[in-house]
Amino acid sequence: MRAVFSVxxxxxxxxxxxxxxxxxxxxxxxxxxxxxxxxxFFLRDxxxxxxxxxxxxxxxxxxxxxxFLAIHMLARDIERRTVFSLLxxxxxxxxxxxxxxxxxxxxxxxxxxxxxxxxxxxxECGEFLFGERFFVTVSWNSIFAALFLSFLSVMILNALAxxxxxxxxxxxxxxxxxxxxxxxxHFVDDVVRFLQVNTTxxxxxxxxxxxxxxxxxxxxxxxxxxxxxxxxxxxxxxxxDVVFLTFYAGIYCSLLLTLATIFxxxxxxx
Amino acid sequence: xxxxxxxxVFFSVLFALMGVMTDKVHNLRTKYLAASISQIGRIPSSVLxxxxxxxxxxxxxxxxxxxxxxxxxxxxxxxxxxxxxxQTFYLMLDRxxxxxxxxxxxxxxAEMMLAWQARMYDEANSLLAKARxxxxxxxxxxxxxGFNHFYFQKQYALGADYVMQAANISGSPSYLPNLAARLAFxxxxxxxxxxxxxxxxxQNKQIELNPELEKRLAAFEAAASIEDAAVGFINRxxxxxxxxxxxxxxxxxxxxxxxPYGGEWRLYIDGHVDSTSNFVxxxx
Amino acid sequence: MIQAEHLSKKYTGHLGRKPTLALSDVSLHVKxxxxxxxxxxxxxxxxxxxKILLGLVKASSGIASLNGVSVSExxxxxxxxxxxxxxxxxxxxxxxxxxxxxxxxxxxPKDLLSKRMDDVLxxxxxxxxxxxxxxxxxxxxxxxxxxxxxxxxxxxxLILDEPMSGLDPLGRKMVLDIIREYNSRGNTVLFxxxxxxxxxxxxxxxxxxxxxxxxxxxxxxxLQQEEGDSPLESLFMRTVLEEGSA
Numbered sequence: 001m002r003a004v005f006s007v008x009x010x011x012x013x014x015x016x017x018x019x020x021x022x023x024x025x026x027x028x029x030x031x032x033x034x035x036x037x038x039x040x041f042f043l044r045d046x047x048x049x050x051x052x053x054x055x056x057x058x059x060x061x062x063x064x065x066x067x068f069l070a071i072h073m074l075a076r077d078i079e080r081r082t083v084f085s086l087l088x089x090x091x092x093x094x095x096x097x098x099x100x101x102x103x104x105x106x107x108x109x110x111x112x113x114x115x116x117x118x119x120x121x122x123x124e125c126g127e128f129l130f131g132e133r134f135f136v137t138v139s140w141n142s143i144f145a146a147l148f149l150s151f152l153s154v155m156i157l158n159a160l161a162x163x164x165x166x167x168x169x170x171x172x173x174x175x176x177x178x179x180x181x182x183x184x185x186h187f188v189d190d191v192v193r194f195l196q197v198n199t200t201x202x203x204x205x206x207x208x209x210x211x212x213x214x215x216x217x218x219x220x221x222x223x224x225x226x227x228x229x230x231x232x233x234x235x236x237x238x239x240x241d242v243v244f245l246t247f248y249a250g251i252y253c254s255l256l257l258t259l260a261t262i263f264x265x266x267x268x269x270x
Numbered sequence: 271x272x273x274x275x276x277x278x279v280f281f282s283v284l285f286a287l288m289g290v291m292t293d294k295v296h297n298l299r300t301k302y303l304a305a306s307i308s309q310i311g312r313i314p315s316s317v318l319x320x321x322x323x324x325x326x327x328x329x330x331x332x333x334x335x336x337x338x339x340x341x342x343x344x345x346x347x348x349x350x351x352x353x354x355x356x357q358t359f360y361l362m363l364d365r366x367x368x369x370x371x372x373x374x375x376x377x378x379x380a381e382m383m384l385a386w387q388a389r390m391y392d393e394a395n396s397l398l399a400k401a402r403x404x405x406x407x408x409x410x411x412x413x414x415x416g417f418n419h420f421y422f423q424k425q426y427a428l429g430a431d432y433v434m435q436a437a438n439i440s441g442s443p444s445y446l447p448n449l450a451a452r453l454a455f456x457x458x459x460x461x462x463x464x465x466x467x468x469x470x471x472x473q474n475k476q477i478e479l480n481p482e483l484e485k486r487l488a489a490f491e492a493a494a495s496i497e498d499a500a501v502g503f504i505n506r507x508x509x510x511x512x513x514x515x516x517x518x519x520x521x522x523x524x525x526x527x528x529x530p531y532g533g534e535w536r537l538y539i540d541g542h543v544d545s546t547s548n549f550v551x552x553x554x
Numbered sequence: 555m556i557q558a559e560h561l562s563k564k565y566t567g568h569l570g571r572k573p574t575l576a577l578s579d580v581s582l583h584v585k586x587x588x589x590x591x592x593x594x595x596x597x598x599x600x601x602x603x604x605k606i607l608l609g610l611v612k613a614s615s616g617i618a619s620l621n622g623v624s625v626s627e628x629x630x631x632x633x634x635x636x637x638x639x640x641x642x643x644x645x646x647x648x649x650x651x652x653x654x655x656x657x658x659x660x661x662x663p664k665d666l667l668s669k670r671m672d673d674v675l676x677x678x679x680x681x682x683x684x685x686x687x688x689x690x691x692x693x694x695x696x697x698x699x700x701x702x703x704x705x706x707x708x709x710x711x712l713i714l715d716e717p718m719s720g721l722d723p724l725g726r727k728m729v730l731d732i733i734r735e736y737n738s739r740g741n742t743v744l745f746x747x748x749x750x751x752x753x754x755x756x757x758x759x760x761x762x763x764x765x766x767x768x769x770x771x772x773x774x775x776x777l778q779q780e781e782g783d784s785p786l787e788s789l790f791m792r793t794v795l796e797e798g799s800a
Binding site for chain 3: 082
Binding site for chain 1: 319335
């Protein structure tokens, strides 16, 4: 546990020193203020538009951690052999991975928390500019739930980044695979639904159905964590759903990290 | 020192050139944009929904901006969109409703633009029917449908029925039941339209988006005052007024109001009022 | 202190590359309080041997242990300081950040921490730049920072991979002095180097490796008797050339 904590803190510190992070946060805050201004072009659903943009920005900001920083901090850690300075200490491979994952999680949490303040500010700003009557549907409970679920989906992507980094030998490939997993994770649920309904009446070959079925079980259902629209309209997100998804995310991450450890233990760090 | 001066001069010249070019580039693009509309609506809903990942709401918002740009440019250039452009516009609204079913602006646009401007009543109604599924708590959706049936499609009973349904949703304005009754018995088209436009404008932030609507509002205001006078006349004398001047003579109407579209008022035997202008701008 | 029996390492070839035998049947015994040097040409398997001892690379066959604990156990690295060939530190962090990490990992008490940090940083001559990120360091400074990290927990065993590379003569002398002083307090050092001169000067025993094999193990005294002037160099040349032609 101590080893995990030490590694987590070290990578958290390392991540904080990456200037990219500050660029991302700045860009995100700019985007949110842009959203407030743009929302003025809409007719009725102003709070919805502001929330659409600002919640998406929080997610995008969080995503920079698994999609860019994680690769820098993991795949390159292995590529450049900085990992030696950790693994030549009494730290197991599993502890190393779990520590890195937690460091990334801390970073993600910090970035998303910071940007969540931006959500609050842009709503206040919009209310000041356009008047209260366009903001009656705003529900803070739903916004919190949406932000938390978005954090969980980024957490899963962090685990995926760890997983791909241990499996591949190049940081470029790891980035590519993580981005790929992200897209599939959001795509697959819609595709499954499409196949179930099959409105077009086109016959779909069974091999495609099988591929989709495999993807459905091997990639996380990230779309389920996206309740941003629901929150933007101020509708209720049941607590039970949030709890269930929390468990799902926890189990999926544990699964990935276990698998990553199995692969990483067998790997020679020459 | 001399070097940096040269660089500064060089920079200034380039900067000035940039300044001159910026507007030219902007205009260059205008040529292609000229009231065109994004073809994104041609993408099948299922593909669009899946590829929007977790940014469905944002994509819908962006599409709305494009659609509203299209309307705005047409207004500015005083041209009316071609039928196929309206079709693209409709497809776009349809995809928006697929991406974010609760997005109210889509349906407000469907009513304001598709029904009022493009006269695509069936398309507007099908979008609004979708809206009723996603916004069951919103009285405006059946109200809009009802209005379309009554005012544009002249299906009075059906229109009244939808307005009654709207009246049953909590939060609907108190004049709705009364209005539904009026629709059924008097056919007060102008009064209905007036209330409708007022509601549309009151709910929306951007009345300046459509100055056309404001003019129409003034026209309906005038027509509704004649209708109101006629209803008052019937209640007092238990017979229908012969013409508008009779309403003025008996004091129900202080003066014959002006039609902003420049037509002559006509009072029908059933009490409804219209104008020879049909509230349409005359072609010059 | 270090026991290695019949270690072999074969890197499996991926994507059509030929498998390579990096280490074949190497046995090594390093006694306690000894300075043991390994020399050999590039690609002789020195680094692979060290990495097996550190658990970074798994041997294809054979067993190795540090202080009686198998290298496959994390515990074997509890009393170990390692200086990699190319210093592997995080260049966005400072040397103090690294030392703090190690202190947290080994649960060093606070009062001991600050005293030791001062000590070790003074010893490697980085005390006045300790809070700067390593990105601003020269190559030699990074090497010294890595050495500070290796020494920080005052381990029983120090494994150094090319500790003198990238250092100016002054820096080299500093490292040699540190190794000597560290050894004089009863600790064991295993290192490999290209600089035969340095190895000769401080090692108690020297092994020459070539082509994945440990060819010969000698003491400086033996060398002196058998080879005369610059003895290690002539032995080295002879062994490597013989093996090479064989």
